[in-house]
Amino acid sequence: MSAKKEQATLGGGCFWCLEAVYSQLKGILKCESGYSGGHDPSPNYDKVCSGRSGHAEVVRLEYDPEVITYRKILAVFFAIHDPTTLNRQGNDVGPQYRSVIYYHNADQHDTAQAFIEDLERRKIYANKVVTEVAPLSNYFPAEAYHQEYFENNPMQPYCAYVVAPKVEKAEDLFGDLFRRA
Known part of the structure; x- marks a missing residue:
């Protein structure tokens, strides 16, 4: 395994869902739930x-880019949440559940x-992708x-x-990426 490590920070609804998927993927060295992008100190x-x-x-996420690429991390991200709903994922409603890539x-x-x-050019979703792309700011571990x-x-x-079906969906779509695959 390479010694190279990179980080990625993603928000797509409840952090329990994202962590449950990413923590099982090959190349993910650390997965931490947290808060980012706010003004509260x-x-x-x-x-x-x-x-x-x-x-x-x-x-x-802390990941090994020689095992899992940033593009593959994004592919999983867009498959396991709805990037077309503003400040909402299912019954989780509010700006804390926004779709965001830091x-x-x-x-x-x-x-x-x-x-x-x-995604937009290929019309993967019926509605417009509202995922925010912003610089990482004010990150705090949960x-x-x-x-x-x-x-x-x-x-x-x-x-x-809620969480288990997302993990199952990710495993169906990206089974080769899962450690137990």
């Missing part, structure tokens, strides 16, 4: 859920913009009990009825 779950902190629920460098910005433009939430709470109702 000390966000926590309650503040973020109020929608007033400005933060989105996100996952920050880029860490110019290459990520350009790749994300080109990826979205390609509280410890949010980390590995699905793994630690698979029978919790939200996990069983």
Whole structure:
């Protein structure tokens, strides 16, 4: 395995869903639930859920680009959430659930913009993609009990009825990327 590590930060609704998928992919070295993009200097779950902190629920990935590319990370991202709904994923409603890609460098910005433009050109979705592409700002790790939430709470109702189907969908679409594949 290479010694090279890069980071990606994505928001696509509840961070439990994203973390549950990405934590199982080959090349993902670390997957952390957190908050990003807001103005509050000390966000926590309650503040973020109020929608007033400005933060989105996100996952920050540390990955090996020789095992999984940034484009492949984006392909998974756009397959496991609805990038056409503003500030909403299913029953999760509010700006904290917005679809957003926080880029860490110019290459990520350009790749994300080109990826979205390609989705739009090919009319992959019936509605316009509203995913925000913004520089990473004000990132904070979520509280410890949010980390590995699905793994630690698979029978919790939200996990069983919302998270598990997203993991299954990702596994159906990207099974070769999963560690257990």
